Amino acid sequence: MNRTVFLGALTVAGLVASFASASTLDEVKARGVLNCGVNVGLVGFAAPDANGKWTGFDVAICKAVAAAVLGDPNKVKYVPTTGETRFTSLSSGEIDLLARNSTWTFSRDVDLKFTFTGVNYYDGQGFMVRKDLGVTSAKELGGATICIQTGTTTELNLADYFKTHKMTYTPIAIKTDAEGKQQFLAGACDAYTTDRSGLAALRAGFEKPDDYVILPEVISKEPLSPLVRQGDDQWADIVRWTENALIAAEEYGITSANIEEMAKGTTNPEINRILGTEGNLGAMFGLDKEWAKRAIAASGNYGEIFEANIGVSTPIGLARGLNAQWTQGGLMYAPPFR
Amino acid sequence: MTDANTATAFVRTAMLPQQPPPISQRGVIKWMRENLFSGPLNTVLTLVGLAAVFMILQGVLPWLLHGVWTAKSLNECRAIITKTWGDGADGACWAVIHERWPQYIYGFYPSDQYWRPNLAFVLMLVAIAPILFGAVPRQMLLFTAAFPAVAFWLLWGGSVWLAVVILAGFALGVIALKLGLRLGGAILGVGAAVLIPVLWWLFFAGSAAGALDALAPLDLVRVQSDKFGGFLLAFVIGICGIGFSLPLGILLSLGRRSDMPLIKYVCVGFIEFIRGVPLITLLFTASFLLSYFLPPGTTFDLILRVIIMVTLFSAAYIAEVVRGGLAALPRGQYEAADALGLDYWKAQRLIIMPQALKISIPGIVSSFIGLFKDTTLVIFVSLLDPLKGITDAVRASSEWNGVYWEPYIFSGSIFFIFCFGMSRYSQYLERKLKTDHR
Numbered sequence: 001m002n003r004t005v006f007l008g009a010l011t012v013a014g015l016v017a018s019f020a021s022a023s024t025l026d027e028v029k030a031r032g033v034l035n036c037g038v039n040v041g042l043v044g045f046a047a048p049d050a051n052g053k054w055t056g057f058d059v060a061i062c063k064a065v066a067a068a069v070l071g072d073p074n075k076v077k078y079v080p081t082t083g084e085t086r087f088t089s090l091s092s093g094e095i096d097l098l099a100r101n102s103t104w105t106f107s108r109d110v111d112l113k114f115t116f117t118g119v120n121y122y123d124g125q126g127f128m129v130r131k132d133l134g135v136t137s138a139k140e141l142g143g144a145t146i147c148i149q150t151g152t153t154t155e156l157n158l159a160d161y162f163k164t165h166k167m168t169y170t171p172i173a174i175k176t177d178a179e180g181k182q183q184f185l186a187g188a189c190d191a192y193t194t195d196r197s198g199l200a201a202l203r204a205g206f207e208k209p210d211d212y213v214i215l216p217e218v219i220s221k222e223p224l225s226p227l228v229r230q231g232d233d234q235w236a237d238i239v240r241w242t243e244n245a246l247i248a249a250e251e252y253g254i255t256s257a258n259i260e261e262m263a264k265g266t267t268n269p270e271i272n273r274i275l276g277t278e279g280n281l282g283a284m285f286g287l288d289k290e291w292a293k294r295a296i297a298a299s300g301n302y303g304e305i306f307e308a309n310i311g312v313s314t315p316i317g318l319a320r321g322l323n324a325q326w327t328q329g330g331l332m333y334a335p336p337f338r
Numbered sequence: 339m340t341d342a343n344t345a346t347a348f349v350r351t352a353m354l355p356q357q358p359p360p361i362s363q364r365g366v367i368k369w370m371r372e373n374l375f376s377g378p379l380n381t382v383l384t385l386v387g388l389a390a391v392f393m394i395l396q397g398v399l400p401w402l403l404h405g406v407w408t409a410k411s412l413n414e415c416r417a418i419i420t421k422t423w424g425d426g427a428d429g430a431c432w433a434v435i436h437e438r439w440p441q442y443i444y445g446f447y448p449s450d451q452y453w454r455p456n457l458a459f460v461l462m463l464v465a466i467a468p469i470l471f472g473a474v475p476r477q478m479l480l481f482t483a484a485f486p487a488v489a490f491w492l493l494w495g496g497s498v499w500l501a502v503v504i505l506a507g508f509a510l511g512v513i514a515l516k517l518g519l520r521l522g523g524a525i526l527g528v529g530a531a532v533l534i535p536v537l538w539w540l541f542f543a544g545s546a547a548g549a550l551d552a553l554a555p556l557d558l559v560r561v562q563s564d565k566f567g568g569f570l571l572a573f574v575i576g577i578c579g580i581g582f583s584l585p586l587g588i589l590l591s592l593g594r595r596s597d598m599p600l601i602k603y604v605c606v607g608f609i610e611f612i613r614g615v616p617l618i619t620l621l622f623t624a625s626f627l628l629s630y631f632l633p634p635g636t637t638f639d640l641i642l643r644v645i646i647m648v649t650l651f652s653a654a655y656i657a658e659v660v661r662g663g664l665a666a667l668p669r670g671q672y673e674a675a676d677a678l679g680l681d682y683w684k685a686q687r688l689i690i691m692p693q694a695l696k697i698s699i700p701g702i703v704s705s706f707i708g709l710f711k712d713t714t715l716v717i718f719v720s721l722l723d724p725l726k727g728i729t730d731a732v733r734a735s736s737e738w739n740g741v742y743w744e745p746y747i748f749s750g751s752i753f754f755i756f757c758f759g760m761s762r763y764s765q766y767l768e769r770k771l772k773t774d775h776r
Contacts, residue, residue: 039734040717040720040722040727040730040731040734041730041731041732041733041734041735042734043733043734043735043736043739044736046734047731047734047735047736048441048446048731048734048735049735050437050438050440050441051449052441052445052446052565077562077564078564079564079720080720080722080727080731081720082717082718082720084718085622085625085626085718085719085720088622088626089626089720092626092627092629092630093629094625094626094629094720178730178733178742181740181742182742201739204736204739204740205412205733205739205740205741206740207416207740314736315736315739316736
């Protein structure tokens, strides 16, 4: 019993300490560096190069936030997190922001006490098969053996999908994508299923990528979003609006090439408000006027980041699809800067 | 001498030259008959074994032989293999190790500072030499004692004076122990030896380091812990764990056999708790749970936390191994020590421990090997271990997306070399210390 009391006391002490703490923004500013949780390594989304410089789609979010808050996109400490540790790292305060292609779900948002700051990539679960199998639709996969990572939402989605379509399948449990790739290439399973961005990245590493096709069906919704701890709305706003600034910048044609030009003032008041030449939006959440300008300058607008890391010109070759601007038939839609 | 026509019985007078044994009784054939084909069952087993070896080699050898050592990406590797060995040829792409070598060895340590881990490694070899080999002069042990501070300064950088004042604390402790023992006996001595260094570190060390730094600044560029990775990280954690867990484990094993109930039950509780909990749980506790309890902003270094946990974990196992050695000593040895009038520590140092440790060498070394291999578990607390952490990071770059076996084979071989080395050393030590009368 004594032990319980002791642990209870420690917990209370911890809670009191965290209530008494300064805001995340002040902490980050005092520290001078943003602790950003990223994937240990996922092609196109987060990976260190030979010199230890991190690049990727998720990394660009970290850079943009660091540029907005600290004025320098390089003042980021990247903390590689695994699937098991990511949420614990965030709630324990090891990291200020988690940009690790995490699906926004009800229980993570509500029960785990996080705030998702807005979808930066709309993903969905898909299937990849060998081309010579002659399958063109997931509905023809009845009776197939399917490689699937255990303990993920994809496993449940798969079961749901086959149940609704009254088909049977044999699951082959795998642990990681790298292992799954070996199994799939060795012919242990007819189809491989995971998020479609993951499938594309996996296929990019095959010896003959053209021998495999990703089927058109998307069987689940996987909105990937950066997230922060619940309870610090100012910090959540900063991350959310940094993302919005990147998305809006693409909509209004602000690119890393023309940003200096546009920052001198344009005829479009919305652009002027974003770039800080009109009004002072940054002051409302404790930043200066040019926060969004720096965030966009860090690695370009949303479209540039997409194209540079996972777009069609990269080995991963993802089309914009749902992630196009709302004006192009996609879902990327930044609320007005006003 | 013998005539052709004398009919005497044949007597050979010259020695015949020795004939070689028949072909079935010598050389390879004899060995094969005796060892491989000595009966129907063995013959069948040999043939099956040969077939298995052949099939494995047939699969693996071309892959190994087609290996490419210089390329910039996996696709380039594949292009080279196809070009050299024809379509459909399969080959290893060792170029990934070649290209990412610094990352595997140093993690993200700044490349212009690589000399520091290198130097620390060489100094480490110097420091452990007097421990491993009796022929090295005993004065070298002083350097061994100073080595942790030197290595800390070299690897993490910062002011040299920080390391110096930490060492000075230990030196003060030793002096206090000696003075206290002379002036007031064991209790005063031990008390002073604990109290004075702690007071020094708490109240004077900081300002002393600052003052010395102002006088003679001798700084290295600071390297944060998150830059550590690969084998550098494995070695830092492994060597610290090994170095600190042995003394701690010995103390725990003595504590467990102690007559004093408080010490005994604390040691038993500690050992049983640590042994009952998986290492990963301890690492998780160190890395995440601690942050909940500490006031925000007061983080202390993740590598340090991991080292502490790994050391405690290993110490509990070492304690049990050493206790086994202690239990194996005949009661007479303890009685002999008492009869000579030795006090507890002298008896332990001169009579009990040398014998108990000798008995426990195999167990201790296998604990150490286990500890060294367990350093790869730090991937679970976001440190980049050489086996999975660095490999995942390398595989996530678009150039090397898709390599699978090569990094594992490479890391595995390095681990094998060091673990096998440890095991050979322990066998050498056992032979050297073998004084029994069989």
